[in-house]
């Protein structure tokens with residue numbers, strides 16, 4: 200059982216958020232503030248998001264800082280199977296002998312046999328996929344298949360609840376925690392750049408705008424007090440942030456669909472969006488300098504909108 204007040208030695212990766220929750224900055228490739236895992240502990244211990252393979256040693260070091268042994272971890276929950284969220288799950292589970300992996304049923308088979316997922320990831324991300332590290336398989340018997348509204352009782356009032364929030368991916372989950380009033384939205388609420396206090400969409404193909412907006416509305420209906428972003432960190436004003444993100448998506452849809460009607464190519468559309476969206480503009484410069492949140496992310500996000508709008512009519 201985890202101690203209620205774990206000892207913190209040299210704080211390198213972990214940051215205490217409350218008596219029962221820590222953020223671990225995974226610092227993949229030594230880059231800070233891009234991918235977070237969260238550690239929650241009541242009587243049981245749960246980790247939300249694993250990050251990629253390359254930063255699993257940092258996640259384990261963070262656990263050690265908090266004072267939680269590898270044997271004490273009961274659950275590892277991932278929002279979806281993209282490499283920056285769950286690529287390290289197989290490697291992590293090898294180190295956590297008692298942990299079960301909570302994942303969407305449509306994502307689970309790809310973690311059990313990750314060859315296809317790895318090939319697709321290499322196609323989309325190229326060199327960055329290799330830097331993130333190969334995706335190791337998760338033994339089937341260690342998976343706890345998630346379903347909508349499934350609850351995971353962690354003891355001491357703590358309860359994680361699964362919410363199916365599709366749109367970013369067709370197998371995306373968010374997790375809510377009633378006691379702290381917090382939500383772990385994975386990629387359902389975009390990327391949060393705290394330096395500028397702005398959101399940036401994360402909408403690569405196959406992105407579904409309508410389904411994403413419905414998922415955001417579902418999160419808003421819970422009236423959360425905090426958001427715990429995977430990319431990156433904790434923010435209060437959760438409802439305001441979620442509404443702002445939904446509006447940003449609508450704004451992008453309008454810009455992209457107008458530009459498509461004018462026959463513009465995707466590079467021009469990308470420039471147009473960055474010119475017209477103040478928050479994306481301020482974040483873009485920061486992202487340009489960042490290997491992981493690089494500018495290509497925004498191009499892929501725009502591509503997600505273009506492909507969606509080609510197939511669907513959008514009536515704001």
Ligand SMILES: [Zn+2]
Nearest residue numbers: 281283284386
């Ligand atoms: Zn992500």
